[in-house]
Amino acid sequence: MGIDTSNANTSIALVPKSANCPPYSHVHIPPEHIPEETRILPNNPRTQAMRSFQKVTSAFTEYPAKGLKGDKKSTFYEFLTMGTVPYILGSATFMALFNAAPSWFPNFNKKGARVGGNKLALGVLLYGVAKSISKNFVTKPVKWATGIDTEMPYEKVTYTIPNSKDDTPVPMFEQHNVFESRDFPRYDKLYNLKEGKPRNYYYDKIAKKNGLGTNLEASDAEVKPLIKDVISRSSTAKSLSTYVWGGVGVMLAAQNSWDHFFNALSKKSWRRFTPNPNENKFINLVDRGINTGKNLWRITKSFGRNFVKASKELYNGPATEKGFNKHAGKFALGFAAALSILGAANTIYGAKTSGDRKMVIDSDKKVTVD
């Protein structure tokens, strides 16, 4: 109790110079001590953008290059990160499937095919956006209520094993979340989280917030099972709700209101800029920029306006329909919302009730009996 050994470096590289070992094990341990660079990152949009960028670029370049070679240093993390590739390529392919062919269609058939294609392409986009945003419907309330940010990011830095004597270790960056694994949460990263505060500062905070008690002797040991519970429940809630929210995105894109937006987006609606012959190039360039900005603003406004209209259309259903056909949109929204709300509530409930609290003798200095 109190002493965390989950990340202690107890293993010693004992590599006998045996001929039976794979070739790389002959190589010596890096000559210099490599400091621990793995660090917790602030959970903000900037971090999220940087992490996404790093993951996506690596997934499309570095990892496939290694993987296709069958590199010895390819890891499971790389394989998992490459899961982004089918997601992005798949979305693009779906959009292309609905939109590419009409270019060759005879003139009269183009329009109908394009409108349908545009809606489906928008559906693919809104699916991704809704799925991504809806994660917050679970994680934010859980964070507010329990203090546990299930999306707390950290960057893991590892060094590759050199291939030869002269090889220099190369740092590898992996983007993880502290609580991404229920089996192995990175508890070690939560000690000494704040400078000048006690070692168990984070665990104390979580224990207090979730009613486990204050001034606990070993708050980390008390909080760890609670964290596991929260990870399990919140992950369940996210898995079930975010895909349904993604579905709501597709449903939203299927509404007729978007036809106006596609009109606003079309080439013919673009207000063209005609350079003024009496002005110099710079002024014309600035005016061109302003014109482009105005067009983009017009399109953005149209998106916003039609987003609201489409949402109402989805909620209200077609006026000509009745029964399930009319209220299907309401059901879908209600179902998605219920999954998020119930999922978050269940997680919070778990955090507030998990553990054997009846055994507590002193709530200020929790001592439990087994």
Add this chain to the structure above:
Amino acid sequence: MPNLIQNYVNNIGQGISSVNNTTKKYYNNLTDSNSDNLLAPLDGKGYLVENSLVTYPKELAKDTYYTAKSLQRGITGKANDHELGKLNDLGLKLGGLSIATYLMTKRQTPKQKAMEFIGFGAFLASMAVWPKVALQWPAQLVHGFNFRKQYVDEQGRKKYVTQDPNYIPIDLYKGKRKSEDLGHIADRMGIDKNEKDRNELAKEHIRKVSVQNNTLWMLTAGVATPVMTALACNRLEKPVGKFFEKITNNKVNKLIDKIEEYNQSGDKKLEDELITSKMDNESGKKLDALLNMKKGKPINDKDVDAISEALTVGLDNQTRQAARLDLGYMLSSNQTVVNEKTVNSITDSITKKLDTKYGEGYTSQVLDAKKLAEHVDNFMGQNGRPANGILSAEQSDNLRKSLNDFFGETLKNNTTMREARKEVIADMFFDSVNEVFEKNKATVLTDEAAGYISKAGQTIRKYRAFDETISSASHFKVEKASETLAGNNWGEVTETLIKELNISPKELNEAKSSEELTAQLFTRKLEDIAKDEKRYKKFITNISNKMTELDVKLDNPRAGKRPAMDTIIDSIARNHDKTAAELNGITKTDSKPFFNLAQRIAGENIDGVFVGTVKDAKIQRIKTGRIGSIQNAYMRLLHTADFFRRAEEYNKTNIGFSGNPKLDKPLIEKAKKVLMSSHSGDFYLKFETNNNVNFYKALMWHTFLSGDMSNATKDAFKYVDDAGKVQERTCHEVFRGKTTIPQRITRWAQSVGKLMGITENAFLKNHMIDHASSIENEFKPIEKTAFEKFNKIACTPDNMLYNALKQKFNSNKWLRMWTTVGSIVLGVTLASQFAFGKQDKTTQTNKQVNNG
């Protein structure tokens, strides 16, 4: 040593019973003379999963149970990472199902609805099939092992053996089967039998090939899965459509049987099912609420509009106008409303007139509004203050006279005004009173009238409910919409046509640009087919077989039962007639308050003609507009094909037509164009042959009226019966019963010829009298309408093919494009296997060093 083990056993025995059995094995081993076994590790509980069609259901059941358990453990906060991963898959399916369910509500036909789920299913299937077909099997063929082999670990978690290259549980390959034997795998990999560390090399090879294949899977799945999904859906659309067409037609036929039974028996239970349960009670409530609100009260034009609208909800505008007309008559009245506004209205009217003539402010000199109000009030008091201020015709006349007297008195007392002016002003006053009284004419909705309207509403709602039931059947059978019998059959016939014409992709690409090019291609192809008797017979038989399928599907012909379409038409007629009769019956006296409405719905039967009625419109829509126009287009196509063959037979034998080659050659050329491309406008213009009357006559005769038919066509529809007798093959025709295709073709051709020939400026008069003297008497005037002519001439064969080619081009283009993309991805994926697993230089060097 024995003591140590003894202690160990004792300790374990106290707490952990599950380990007991295992430790017992060790204990027992003590007596074994071969103590080597003591050093062997315990057998793991993990095992490799054997995936085959036999084990699939069991594995599926296990996986489903595991997911359900994971959900339960996830909700209670106990699920581990592996279980949470399963819940992610569950979420994906849940999201997909919710999308499919919602989009299903937006689709109209059962097939479209089903396709939403099939699409989602195809997506899931593609996700599973792609790595198996494009990667796993080829890799197994080339490298000798299955890189997607699954295993179940000690904790019961099913995983892929090679998913984590840093942890491949190769110890599970215990050689139970060949596919689990490292030695065998090494053989398949081509690793030398004498190689040192052969197993290590095999393991490394497995790792490498697995990493490469897993990477390629991630790189290709994004393109392959959507493409496979789309292509699968594309392929599945037709069989799914056929399946649902059959299901829906059976359902509709059962409904029609019920309708027929109801028509015959008037069964109450069936009436409930077919009519009463479908009635629009909501609009009934609205109408009755409106009537109750207005009952006994004066109503104006707007109120009458509102009542007629509520009465005719769901009916067309013309029918609503008929109802409005009836209500206008029913609710007309000579009563007048007099209330507080009446005096003001009179004063305002007279003031306006006086101001215009004598300038502003003149009224006060001649009229005291207060006294006028008192006068009116006194009058109302003397007449017992009628309810709502409604005066009878007599009372309102009295008030009118009394007001004139009142004003005459006022003018009389005015001594300063000239008499002539007094007369002018008196006239003005008289006019104003009349204007206001006219405006205030009060129509009162009496209880009796409200009762009639309510009853009519009930009749109309009943009519609409039954009409809706009949329409639900007729819509699926004939309407111009997706997934109807008629629409599907048109698609099948045109598809057969394209197939039989044997149009190449290049020809398709050229012809789809214009109707003229299509006509040229069609003519060329038909001429080719006509030259080959066997091919021609196949052509005309296959196409006509497809065409007659529609008749059978529409009518569901059964011995002793009425054909379905006859029931539909009869039911429409009955429903309209019954409604009209009921509407005409709503009265206590001889008057018919809903005469116009009844007339609009069913009209009077004058020699079987119901022109301009809803009944006629509905019946004609089905009989002529839909079935007629399709059948006419079909027969035109067959007749065109027959003409091409007839021309070919004439070329070979010189028998047929006029026998004069100088006339026949241009006539055949012209007739081919007429049959292939002429629209009704061309028929009216007589195909620009006005400068040659005789040629036109001959053209019409030989193309349409002669009744001649090619021998090949006649033969194509003949067969030899069991008695060895040559018979004509009959088929079922909607509204006619058993007919033959040659009969149908000839009937169509002759009716077009006759229809277009009988005009005021009859080119054909003499000709026809020569050949068919009774033709003029055969036609009633009604059948010579422009619509009938347009309908008989129907869709031109070139237009039919042109539209079908455009459609074909679109789907072909899409299909070709994505098949190409899919093929490239598949090709690259398959070819990659031959590049995978190659050893790099370092490994090779090490191998050489190790091998000495």
